[in-house]
Amino acid sequence: MNDTIIQEIQDKYNEFSSSERELADFFLHNREKIDFSAQNIAKMNYVSEATVSRFSQRLGYQGYREFIFVYERFLDQEEIKFDLLTQNVLFTYKDLLNQTYSLIDEEQIRRIVLMLNNSNYVYIYGKGNSGLCAREFKMRFMRLGLHVESVVDTHLMKMNSVLMDPKSVVIAISMSGQNLVQYLEKAKERGAKTIMITALPSDKMFEVCDEVLVSASIEGLDVGNVISPQFPALVLMDIIYSHFLNKGFAKKQKLLEDTLTYIKE
Known part of the structure; x- marks a missing residue:
């Protein structure tokens, strides 16, 4: 489910109202962990808390709390992916140096x-x-x-x-x-x-x-x-x-x- 939340937002994008699209754009591009309370997200995106709740329900969630729980798990997963990519690059350079040493x-x-x-x-x-x-x-x-x-x-x-x-x-x-x-x-x-x-x-x-x-x-x-x-x-x-x-x-x-x-x- 963590892998599909971005796709879910993209699939529903054309069905959103203009204010809901403001939220969609935010969640599609954000990769930082911040204060994800409904009040703060509404304030950051100049929408009402009711819009935040309605946005979550349009995506199939019971409410904003369920949506943000899944979204935060997605962010955790993205951090892990980044760490693995970094490690893979460094390990590859290490492998190249080991090859050079043997050659x-x-x-x-x-x-x-x-x-x-x-x-x-x-x-x-x-x-x-x-x-x-x-x-x-x-x-x-x-x-x-x-x-x-x-x-x-x-x-x-x-x-x-x-x-x-x-x-x-x-x-x-x-x-x-x-x-x-x-x-x-x-x-x-x-x-x-x-x-x-x-x-x-x-x-x-x-x-x-x-x-x-x-x-x-x-x-x-x-x-x-x-x-x-x-x-x-x-x-x-x-x-x-x-x-x-x-x-x-x-x-x-x-x-x-x-x-x-x-x-x-």
């Missing part, structure tokens, strides 16, 4: 950091949500003195990939693993180091890339559709960032402090 290879992270330290230029490829990660990667690592550029347009990826040399590193971010391997392949032919960050690695990636960094996947999780698709890639970025900062810490920390100070000025 991470410290030696691989060190190899990637070495590539970055030995590079003249680093290019981060990404489209859509992965493009947002590419921009974040650029903003964070350039503060540590890395010559890095984000490339989020496929036309520019094509042109950029043929301009690589052995001192270049290309990192492609694609959670689905689609459509970016071809650009890494061309960069590899030019001698560049190539890295793929993905949740769905393929045999082709391992052929083309020096490193395939596998991220956690949000697919199959209970509330995966409400989890930011960038989250797994951003976690890996933070890990790489931490190792990169630690390699030559004093110099990079000074650069970081200088850039942050200048930004604040």
Whole structure:
């Protein structure tokens, strides 16, 4: 019955008088626990207490007290649903972190950091949500003195990939693993180091890339559709960032402090 009270109000809405519709609108949109006495509800909605009683009876209740008893139970149920949704989201993030912990290879992270330290230029490829990660990667690592550029347009990826040399590193971010391997392949032919960050690695990636960094996947999780698709890639970025900062810490920390100070000025 708690689940249907809103539907009951909606079904009867066209049968209500104008004053009863004022009450209907209130109960349809309210989700707060307040003083639900007939006197207070009538005052809040500028109707009479008789209208409050009549409204309840039109919905099939003996009176307002029976109606408000069911309505308050509905609000309790809504609070429980909210709590469960919050818990599900937090548990999902926890699951993603656990996946990352099981997938991470410290030696691989060190190899990637070495590539970055030995590079003249680093290019981060990404489209859509992965493009947002590419921009974040650029903003964070350039503060540590890395010559890095984000490339989020496929036309520019094509042109950029043929301009690589052995001192270049290309990192492609694609959670689905689609459509970016071809650009890494061309960069590899030019001698560049190539890295793929993905949740769905393929045999082709391992052929083309020096490193395939596998991220956690949000697919199959209970509330995966409400989890930011960038989250797994951003976690890996933070890990790489931490190792990169630690390699030559004093110099990079000074650069970081200088850039942050200048930004604040």
